[in-house]
Amino acid sequence: MTIKESLDExxxxxxxxxxxxxxxxxxxxxxxxSKTQPAExxxxxxxxxxxxxxxxxxQEAEDKIAVLSDLKLEWHFIGPxxxxxxxxxxxxxxxxxxxxxxxxxQRLNDQRLPARGPLQVCIQVNISGEGSKSGVGLxxxxxxxxxxxxxxxLCLRGLMAIPAPEKDPxxxxxxxxxxxxxxxxxxxxxxxxxxxxxxxxxDLESAVAEGATWVRIGTALFGARKSR
Ligand SMILES: *Cc1c(COP(=O)(O)O)cnc(C)c1O
Numbered sequence: 401m402t403i404k405e406s407l408d409e410x411x412x413x414x415x416x417x418x419x420x421x422x423x424x425x426x427x428x429x430x431x432x433x434s435k436t437q438p439a440e441x442x443x444x445x446x447x448x449x450x451x452x453x454x455x456x457x458x459q460e461a462e463d464k465i466a467v468l469s470d471l472k473l474e475w476h477f478i479g480p481x482x483x484x485x486x487x488x489x490x491x492x493x494x495x496x497x498x499x500x501x502x503x504x505x506q507r508l509n510d511q512r513l514p515a516r517g518p519l520q521v522c523i524q525v526n527i528s529g530e531g532s533k534s535g536v537g538l539x540x541x542x543x544x545x546x547x548x549x550x551x552x553x554l555c556l557r558g559l560m561a562i563p564a565p566e567k568d569p570x571x572x573x574x575x576x577x578x579x580x581x582x583x584x585x586x587x588x589x590x591x592x593x594x595x596x597x598x599x600x601x602x603d604l605e606s607a608v609a610e611g612a613t614w615v616r617i618g619t620a621l622f623g624a625r626k627s628r
Pocket of ligand 1: 433435456478479562600601602616617618619620
């Protein structure tokens with residue numbers, strides 16, 4: 401399949417899922433997860449109109465962002481964050497989906513140049529218990545969200561999750577529903593969050609049914625990844 405064909409196919413899956421959920425067309429954004437893919441593949445996807453790309457590994461992303469700086473792309477960091485990486489992330493990225501502790505949020509805030517405008521962030525939540533190791537627990541989420549929301553160079557947009565793999569669509573939905581409910585709870589407590597980053601190649605329909613606003617898609621766009 402060409403990159404155009406897979407972009408069309410994923411786009412159709414998203415539109416169909418929006419319709420099935422009674423949601424307006426265009427309410428779900430496609431984040432093309434380009435980790436392990438070379439810059440030329442990103443360039444090809446950009447030629448067909450894809451603008452937002454997700455990267456997990458900073459060194460690899462730095463190289464790609466430099467090579468593609470002639471294009472107007474929106475870069476999203478979605479991988480685990482070590483504290484010694486925050487300065488580069490704050491400099492190069494528009495969004496960070498994987499903030500999971502205050503120290504990281506504070507460093508991103510301190511290192512973001514105000515002139516670049518606030519860094520758009522999501523807090524990563526561990527919604528499937530022992531299944532995923534990263535992400536803040538639901539019990540600690542309200543306190544962390546309140547603090548992150550107060551950081552001037554960050555704009556807290558919402559929540560992100562990477563649930564443990566699950567084949568049954570009903571169970572997928574129940575897990576995604578927990579993230580939606582967490583977002584609704586934070587909004588009842590006075591935050592104004594509009595972003596749910598959830599759903600990947602195998603479960604995007606379930607995520608859209610439960611309110612995803614960003615689906616993060618790698619394999620369905622670019623094929624299986626070679627192991628790093
Ligand atoms: C790799 C990755 C994805 C994409 O997963 P696919 O199953 O290939 O679509 C999405 N989100 C995160 C955080 C990832 O690391």
